[in-house]
Amino acid sequence: MTKKVELKQKVLSENDRIAGELRESFLSRDVVVLNLVSSPGSGKTSLLERTLGTLRDQMDIALIAGDVHTENDADRLKAAGGRMVWPLVTGGSCHLDARMISRVLPEIDLSQVELLFIENVGNLVCPAGFDLGEAMKVVLISTTEGDDKPLKYPAMFRRSSVMVVNKIDLMGTSDFSLQRVRENALRINPELEVFEVSCRTGEGLESWIDWLRSLVRKRASALSSI
Secondary structure, eight states: HHHHHHHHHHHHHHHHHHHHHHHHHHHHHHEEEEEEEESSSSSHHHHHHHHHHHHHTTTTTEEEEESSOOOOOHHHHHTTTTTTTEEEEEESOOOOOOOHHHHHHHGGGGGOOOOEEEESSSSSSSSGOOOOSEEEEEEEEETTTTHHOOOOOOOOHSSOSEEEEEEEGTTTTSSSOOOHHHHHHHHHHOOOOEEEEETTOTTTHHHHHHHHHHHHHHHHHHHHTT
């Protein structure tokens, strides 16, 4: 048992070292990086498709689409208008790690990027422990899941800065409560910013898009003041 703990610590320590190098690269080039995490089927790719549909002509967006065995999500993002999309197939791993990102990064001209999304593998457990050099994690859940998700996976919600609740157009088809999920999430992390959206109907997406614009604007403003 002790050896297993030591091995895990060594893996995470090496990941954190590489993540630190990635973060320096992103910060030095004024790139906002968001690590998008969720359970399978919550709607990460749909949210990114909607985001691209609105912002692709307003800012330079790059996307790293993580998946276990296919490039389906990357293909969808390209079809949605993504001009800088890189698939990252893990070959079975349940999460992305910093080393994987470091292998893709040389293909990306960060000087041409304002906002980088990393679409993680669908999983609320393993990705919580792996820093990818991102500015923040964005956790996405849907109303087709349980509103106790934050309580069942506290590490992910504790380490995220934003929670997006998707599929609000399906409210009423189950016992899912927006009030309960918000209360549960804020009990784990009182600093969470929460967005309630429907990627199918577009409801609530304007607030999400405005938040992204503000995030990129603030970063650019901070750089110009140096």
